[in-house]
Amino acid sequence: MSDKVLVTGAAGHLGRRVVANLLAGGRIARSQIVAATRKPAELADAGVEVRRADFDDAQSLATAFAGISRILIISTDAVGRAGLRLAQHLNAIDAARKAGIRHIVYTSMPNPETSAVTFAPDHLGTEQAIAASGLSFTVLRNSWYQENLLGALPGVIKSGQWFSAAGDGRPSHVSREDCAAAAAAALAAPPPGNQTFTLTGEAARTTREVAALASEIVGKPIAVVDVTPEGLAAGMKQAGLPEVIIPMLVSFDVNAKQGGFDIVTDAVKRLSGREPRGLKDFFVANRSALLA
Numbered sequence: 001m002s003d004k005v006l007v008t009g010a011a012g013h014l015g016r017r018v019v020a021n022l023l024a025g026g027r028i029a030r031s032q033i034v035a036a037t038r039k040p041a042e043l044a045d046a047g048v049e050v051r052r053a054d055f056d057d058a059q060s061l062a063t064a065f066a067g068i069s070r071i072l073i074i075s076t077d078a079v080g081r082a083g084l085r086l087a088q089h090l091n092a093i094d095a096a097r098k099a100g101i102r103h104i105v106y107t108s109m110p111n112p113e114t115s116a117v118t119f120a121p122d123h124l125g126t127e128q129a130i131a132a133s134g135l136s137f138t139v140l141r142n143s144w145y146q147e148n149l150l151g152a153l154p155g156v157i158k159s160g161q162w163f164s165a166a167g168d169g170r171p172s173h174v175s176r177e178d179c180a181a182a183a184a185a186a187l188a189a190p191p192p193g194n195q196t197f198t199l200t201g202e203a204a205r206t207t208r209e210v211a212a213l214a215s216e217i218v219g220k221p222i223a224v225v226d227v228t229p230e231g232l233a234a235g236m237k238q239a240g241l242p243e244v245i246i247p248m249l250v251s252f253d254v255n256a257k258q259g260g261f262d263i264v265t266d267a268v269k270r271l272s273g274r275e276p277r278g279l280k281d282f283f284v285a286n287r288s289a290l291l292a
Contacts, residue, residue: 003032004067005187008053008092009074010035011042013147014107017180018072018187019046027188036064055088061095070103071096072187075123079248085119089126097133104130104137105186107179110198110263112141116255118248131194138186139196143261144252146173146201146282153214154292162211162224165232169256170204172264173279181272197267202278204264207256210279217283218290229254 005028009015015035022033035046036053043050053064055076065071073092078084089106096104109117112124130137156162179199186197205213211222227235229250236246255261268276283290 003028003069004034005032005070005072006034006036006051006053006065006068007072007074007187008036008055009076010046010050011037011039012074014176014180014183015074016046017177018074018183019048021181021184022188023047025184025188034064034068055091058091058095061092062099065095065099065101068096068099068101070105070187070190071101072105072183073107073126075107075109075126079119079245083122086122086125089122090129093126093129093133097135102136103190104133104135105183105190106130106137106139107183108139108141108196110141110143110200111260115260116251116258117260118251120255127196136190137194138190140179140183140186141196141198142179143172143174143198143200143263145176145179146277146279147176149173149210149214149282150286150289153290156211156222157214157218157220157290160221160223162207162222163227163232163235164207164224165227165229165250165253166207166256167226168206169253169259169261170206170209171256171261172200172202172204173210173282174199174201174268175277175282178268178272178274178276181274182268185271185273191271197271198263198265199267199271199276200264201276202264204262205279213280214283214290217280217287 007018033048036051038054040050040052051064054060076088108123112120208224211224215222233250
């Protein structure tokens with residue numbers, strides 16, 4: 001078999017960065033990199049071979065995975081139906097086994113065994129299925145992305161208030177770029193054996209500490225207002241957020257309060273060879289977006 005590697009979800013934010021890191025890393029020839037997506041036209045500028053892969057279409061997976069040695073399965077974002085994400089992942093794992101792929105790298109989440117996050121069972125079930133597949137594997141449990149803060153913080157900064165049910169939980173936000181670099185490294189040269197790494201940022205911070213850091217960078221005060229999970233959900237509904245995603249968003253805060261994200265590791269450096277980007281550096285680089 002060839003030594004080709006394949007990245008699923010390659011048209012997404014993380015997938016594009018993984019492909020870019022593979023190209024920049026120099027450990028794999030351009031001709032050995034395959035980018036897979038449901039809509040190949042979106043990757044016309046990828047600079048590598050592109051194949052169609054739809055996790056709901058078994059034949060597309062069989063075709064896409066043919067001749068591949070190692071695969072990165074980036075978790076899907078299916079949230080419309082309970083269990084759909086896990087079913088998609090199981091389809092991909094089964095296709096990988098049938099195609100003779102030797103190694104799976106999978107993007108999971110921190111502590112799925114005990115997490116209160118609504119989709120944690122999907123990740124845990126996927127990890128268990130990979131372990132049972134007989135294939136060698138590397139599991140990357142990505143912490144919450146720094147980039148996700150750009151979704152809520154601009155509104156928080158405008159209002160001056162951050163409604164939170166996270167209490168004194170201390171997530172360690174990691175940059176998507178650092179996760180991409182770690183994933184590319186694990187795909188290019190898998191660590192020996194079957195290993196699980198939790199990818200985190202440089203420090204764990206409470207909501208108040210994140211707010212204080214953001215406030216320092218943008219020069220505007222932010223007051224954290226403690227609310228119950230029920231109060232947070234009610235506020236999200238009043239703000240017009242889609243009801244289908246409100247339980248998921250609330251579960252992030254619930255899990256944080258329970259300490260489910262309180263972890264800091266050196267896994268980014270161990271895999272990629274570089275220190276993870278600090279949250280302050282992220283806020284400085286994105287100050288204009290925070291103030292938008």
